[in-house]
Amino acid sequence: MKSSVIVFPGSNCDRDVAVALKKMQFNNQMVWHKETSLPKSDLIVIPGGFSYGDYLRSGAIAGKSLIIDEVIKAANSGCFVLGICNGFQILTETGLLRGTLLRNESLKFINKDINIKVINNKTKFSSKYKLNQVLKLNIAHNEGNYFTDKNHLDELKNENLIAFKYCDKNGNISVKSNPNGALENIAGIYNSKKNILGMMPHPERMVDSIISNTDGVNIFSSLMV
Amino acid sequence: MKFSVTVTLKKDVLDPQGKVVQNTLNSLGMKNLKSIRQGKFFEIDIDEDNQEKAEKLVKEMCEKLLANLIIENYKIIKL
Numbered sequence: 001m002k003s004s005v006i007v008f009p010g011s012n013c014d015r016d017v018a019v020a021l022k023k024m025q026f027n028n029q030m031v032w033h034k035e036t037s038l039p040k041s042d043l044i045v046i047p048g049g050f051s052y053g054d055y056l057r058s059g060a061i062a063g064k065s066l067i068i069d070e071v072i073k074a075a076n077s078g079c080f081v082l083g084i085c086n087g088f089q090i091l092t093e094t095g096l097l098r099g100t101l102l103r104n105e106s107l108k109f110i111n112k113d114i115n116i117k118v119i120n121n122k123t124k125f126s127s128k129y130k131l132n133q134v135l136k137l138n139i140a141h142n143e144g145n146y147f148t149d150k151n152h153l154d155e156l157k158n159e160n161l162i163a164f165k166y167c168d169k170n171g172n173i174s175v176k177s178n179p180n181g182a183l184e185n186i187a188g189i190y191n192s193k194k195n196i197l198g199m200m201p202h203p204e205r206m207v208d209s210i211i212s213n214t215d216g217v218n219i220f221s222s223l224m225v
Numbered sequence: 226m227k228f229s230v231t232v233t234l235k236k237d238v239l240d241p242q243g244k245v246v247q248n249t250l251n252s253l254g255m256k257n258l259k260s261i262r263q264g265k266f267f268e269i270d271i272d273e274d275n276q277e278k279a280e281k282l283v284k285e286m287c288e289k290l291l292a293n294l295i296i297e298n299y300k301i302i303k304l
Contacts, residue, residue, distance in 0.1 A: 056265075056290070056291070057293055060290065060293070064289075064290060093293070098295075099295065100293055102238070102239070103242070105239070105241065107241045107242070107245065147238070147295075147296065148295070149295070
């Protein structure tokens with residue numbers, strides 16, 4: 001499978017994602033944001049970081065960059081798109097995913113390992129996980145507090161578009177296990193066609209048992225199936 | 226033609242930064258303070274003499290980039 005990682009000034013998880021993709025046998029290319037055409041890709045990854053120094057709003061400037069028109073076109077024609085952390089923020093700014101990511105309720109930048117629960121395992125991104133499986137991934141963000149309007153929240157629930165929810169290590173979803181104040185503990189969502197996934201936790205940091213764990217592997221390997 | 230644009234969080238959206246500023250002012254002894262909402266301010270100079278056209282352009286700027294309409298409102302004032 002072919003993948004492209006989009007790189008913005010201020011991206012800092014681009015190479016981590018590239019390492020993870022290569023490990024999963026993706027044929028990966030890095031694509032600078034000023035490019036106006038995308039190499040043929042089955043998967044586009046918008047990586048984490050602080051694109052454009054989070055100027056204006058996190059993801060706002062990257063969401064209007066040159067390459068983004070091509071990403072939108074590819075996404076609309078069914079290409080898989082994965083936005084991680086700042087990538088999720090960028091996807092909401094482009095309109096490919098609805099809702100937005102507000103500042104963490106605590107007003108603090110949070111960098112720690114958390115648990116999330118797999119809410120839908122019937123998508124191309126999640127088929128190798130078990131339903132309700134609890135994963136341990138890392139979060140590192142200042143704006144991860146997902147917010148959307150009531151209509152969209154109902155749609156997310158009715159159409160099974162919530163990918164992951166923050167939980168404790170036993171899988172309990174509660175205010176206590178919500179690190180950033182996100183609406184209903186939402187850690188990741190799909191678009192209605194389920195070819196776009198945006199998530200705040202970093203699966204690319206959990207692909208090697210020597211330095212962390214391998215809970216993030218299946219996001220990438222599910223796509224290979 | 227010059228305009229100012231103020232972007233603020235909508236009424237129902239929590240504004241944690243505003244709240245912290247408010248708490249700090251309270252602790253400085255400003256007891257009559259009722260509420261503070263923090264926002265962003267832009268000064269925009271447009272090369273256009275027709276006010277209607279210029280205003281339309283500023284509105285477009287707000288909706289395309291300056292404000293995130295899911296959570297923010299904007300206000301345009303001609304300077």
